[in-house]
Amino acid sequence: MKNLQLIRLLVGRELTIRYKRSVIGIGWTLLNPMLTSFVLWVVFSFLFGSRLDTGQQYAPYLMAGIVVNTFFNQGLLISAESISTNAPVLTKIYVPPQVFPISVALAGLVNFFIGLIPLTLVCLVSGQMLAWTFPLVIVVGFFLALLVAGLGLSLSLLFIRYDDTRNIVGVLLLILTYLTPVFYPLSVLSPKMQHIISLNPLTSYLDCFRWAFSHNANSTIYDWLYMGATGTLSILIGTTIFKKFWPRTVAML
């Protein structure tokens, strides 16, 4: 109960603090994905725009990719870092340390939902209607939050022990971004490459998200199962590892 109050405060802080000294404040949460998508759209639309299935649009395809990719990449880095960032608190006041990575993942979820507003705009402008399956994006967001929180919890232990983990994870995330169909459609790749890319869980998250939102991709039942399984496993493994190693790690803060 008290932890819930704390998580609520932490999520609010996470959402507002980054923009405390900016003019439009939390408006950046709306603008950011639009600006990023616009730049990538200018660069890639003529390359990939015509490679989508009929009825599918490149602009919302790209932006959906950006929204999910931002949630995963930023959420993972910030949640993994949140324990060391809050070390001054954790070494003085007893708080279950898990609340910090979990709050970051929840703040990412809120940002994800806010990101649906500009995505809707882009959909409508490019002549696409939202699909009746639209409410299912909540399921995608939920499992994405579990995935981020679980991985963030496990990585946070490494972040405390080894200073260079951040750089290594940064590079790995960049590679992962290219191994995820964020800005290209799967169909541009060779069959072998397509197979490799579809092993990436994030590919399933993206397919589910794009399909649910505006039928802008195809998703199978296996995509939904793969998403559910990886999200659930991530949080289970993350919390278990964290619980086991935290007593030994806290002394290093």
Place this chain on the structure above:
Amino acid sequence: MAVIEVKNVDLTYRVLKNRTGSLKGLFRDMIRGRIRVLDFQALRDISFTVDAGEVVAILGRNGAGKSTLLKVLARVLPPTSGSVKIQGAIAPMIELGAGFHPEMTGAENVLFYSVLMGRDMKRVKGRIPAIGEWAGVSDHMDFPMRTFSSGMIARIAFSTATDEKSEVLLVDEVLSVGDADFQKKSKARMAELIKSGAAVVLVSHDMDAVRTLAHRAIWLENGAIKMEGPAKKVVAAYEKQIQ
């Protein structure tokens, strides 16, 4: 009645003798087969109790384990073996204001800090004006913390930490907060809390403060208890040794 009960507490840090603290360094050492672990025993077989309304001071040189012991009592560091039993709410007054964020307002910080200490959000919301007033920073509560002077931060932190009655106060050199006026005020509030039955564990290098405030004292050396007894007696022995 014992509010704090510490039994046979050992605390051992296991440190990798890895010079760089980096994954790269760890990898390099692993290849060369040069991973060595070092066990550092910070606390050895510590046992004591603190009753309600009692003030116990912990003495010792730098690195003797005083702050580590305080962190074990705050439940921040889990002991390697042994047990720590504490009845009631703990107010950790260790480096006051640790949870403050410079970009958040005074009121937001007070709320956050209180909830961190396990207090109820709704109740604290009603107390914010009183907390600000006691600290003498009422006019600043809606401004970001970065505009506060360090004295103001210390005052608002003390005011927040002591606003609700806690069964246990863990104090690490925070008695010398603010100007003379505020010191008087904060000492009076501490006395009030002790009188109402709070158990206090105090770490301080100020031997005069220890003599006047503490009932008992525990002298730590190399992580073990060297001497325990009435404050005046232990302080006298400790002062004799360090001179």
